[in-house]
Amino acid sequence: QKEVEQDPGPLSVPEGAIVSLNCTYSNSAFQYFMWYRQYSRKGPELLMYTYSSGNKEDGRFTAQVDKSSKYISLFIRDSQPSDSATYLCAITIQGAQKLVFGQGTRLTINP
Amino acid sequence: DVKVTQSSRYLVKRTGEKVFLECVQDMDHENMFWYRQDPGLGLRLIYFSYDVKMKEKGDIPEGYSVSREKKERFSLILESASTNQTSMYLCASSRGWSGNTIYFGEGSWLTVV
Numbered sequence: 001q002k003e004v005e006q007d008p009g010p011l012s013v014p015e016g017a018i019v020s021l022n023c024t025y026s027n028s029a030f031q032y033f034m035w036y037r038q039y040s041r042k043g044p045e046l047l048m049y050t051y052s053s054g055n056k057e058d059g060r061f062t063a064q065v066d067k068s069s070k071y072i073s074l075f076i077r078d079s080q081p082s083d084s085a086t087y088l089c090a091i092t093i094q095g096a097q098k099l100v101f102g103q104g105t106r107l108t109i110n111p
Numbered sequence: 112d113v114k115v116t117q118s119s120r121y122l123v124k125r126t127g128e129k130v131f132l133e134c135v136q137d138m139d140h141e142n143m144f145w146y147r148q149d150p151g152l153g154l155r156l157i158y159f160s161y162d163v164k165m166k167e168k169g170d171i172p173e174g175y176s177v178s179r180e181k182k183e184r185f186s187l188i189l190e191s192a193s194t195n196q197t198s199m200y201l202c203a204s205s206r207g208w209s210g211n212t213i214y215f216g217e218g219s220w221l222t223v224v
Contacts (some may be wrong), residue, residue: 008151042113042184043201043215044154065120088154097142097161098169103153 001024006089006102015111019076023089023102026070028102030091033065035074038086038104047087048074079109114138115216117202125220130189132219134202143185144203144213145169145177154201160185192223 013019014105019024032051036044048063050056050072058064064073071110072091091100118133136143143160147170156169158177166177174196178186185204189196199220205213 005117008153035121041205041218041220045215046212088207090213092208097205097208098144098156098159099213101154103151 001081003100004028004091004102005090007105008103010106010108012108012110013079015079015081015109017079017081017109018077019074019107019109020085021074021089021105021107022092023072024056024070025072025091027093028067029093031062031072031094032092033063033072034090034092034099035061035063036088036090036101038088040085044088081109081111084108115160115202115204115214115220116160117200117216118215119218119219123224124192128192128223129222130192130223132187132189132200132202132221134185134187134216135183136185136202136204136214137183138204138206138214139151139182140204140206140214141182142205142207142213143179145185145187146176146201146203147171147198148201149176150200150220157187157200189221192221194223197223 015044037047038044053067060077062075084102088104090099117175117190145152153192155180160179176188
């Protein structure tokens with residue numbers, strides 16, 4: 001079993017839709033959860049960073065963590081064509097030097 | 112702004128050639144990483160370094176080596192390139208432990224023919 005599982009998609013939705021991206025993980029020791037956005041032929045960039053269970057909001061983006069279910073989500077409201085990218089979840093534990101990445105979900109927002 | 116610079120964006124090399132991929136970061140970060148990214152396989156860690164001259168194997172080190180002679184520079188070396196090493200290579204850096212933000216370079220697209 002992979003440490004982090006993420007549906008690679010592709011996912012295609014119309015502009016304005018609410019998008020839900022998800023990852024599951026297997027190790028309950030993981031404490032820190034991140035979402036990276038990667039545009040085509042570019043490096044990933046940090047989008048959201050959360051520590052505890054619950055929700056964290058930043059503009060149109062909401063990161064949600066459910067530690068009891070080992071499930072993390074990224075919601076995008078009022079999706080725009082500029083949100084078209086690959087989204088990668090990443091997790092880690094206190095003191096670790098490495099992140100564990102999901103496969104990435106390729107998202108397309110259609111005008 | 113933190114900048115991680117990969118000097119070569121697109122390379123085409125022949126099978127058996129020795130290939131150097133260079134990466135420089137400008138934020139005095141302790142940690143530096145080399146990943147490769149392939150469709151359907153996501154990001155896979157090749158090697159990382161947490162200090163000058165220190166290195167640790169990642170998940171897929173076979174066929175690769177690294178060098179970190181200066182804090183700001185981390186090189187990935189393919190001793191004898193093979194076609195299955197055709198991929199996008201990403202360099203990254205971070206300060207301290209991984210809970211801090213990891214910053215990526217733009218990527219190097221390597222084709223081995």
